[in-house]
Amino acid sequence: MRASSISYPVAILAVLVGMLWGIVMAATHDHQAMPAHAHLNLLGWVSLFLFGLFYQVHPAIDRGHLALLQVLVWIIGTVIMTIGVALVHTGSPASGEPLASIGSIIVVIGMLLFGWIVMRR
Numbered sequence: 293m294r295a296s297s298i299s300y301p302v303a304i305l306a307v308l309v310g311m312l313w314g315i316v317m318a319a320t321h322d323h324q325a326m327p328a329h330a331h332l333n334l335l336g337w338v339s340l341f342l343f344g345l346f347y348q349v350h351p352a353i354d355r356g357h358l359a360l361l362q363v364l365v366w367i368i369g370t371v372i373m374t375i376g377v378a379l380v381h382t383g384s385p386a387s388g389e390p391l392a393s394i395g396s397i398i399v400v401i402g403m404l405l406f407g408w409i410v411m412r413r
Contacts, residue, residue, distance in 0.1 A: 294354045294359075296343075296345075296348040298363050299347065300344045302363075303344065306337045306340065309332065313332070314329055335399060339366065339370075343362070346410070353409060353413060362406050362409060365398060366399065368398055369395050369399035369401070370395070372395030372398060373391070373395025373396055375388075376391025377392050379392075
């Protein structure tokens with residue numbers, strides 16, 4: 293399995309969820325979760341799609357287990373962080389802050405891994 297073959301569909305799923313979330317916020321006039329919505333769009337849509345483009349341009353890397361691991365780490369971190377940030381901004385900071393922190397650390401690990409992949413090629 294290729295890293296790009298996971299990046300693209302998950303990125304599209306993330307942007308669709310983000311768009312629907314934005315529509316719900318607009319319809320209800322409740323924008324408390326806007327920071328989480330922004331994190332989902334930036335990390336889930338933009339970053340994942342860019343990872344997919346990089347991996348597709350470099351097919352030897354795309355086929356590697358390290359690229360697949362990087363994408364999976366990024367997805368897991370993004371989901372955890374988005375949930376945590378949403379909880380923090382919708383009135384549950386005690387349960388959201390640990391998740392946001394853990395998710396942030398996982399995303400940083402994913403970016404360090406991506407940076408290492410890019411630099412070693």
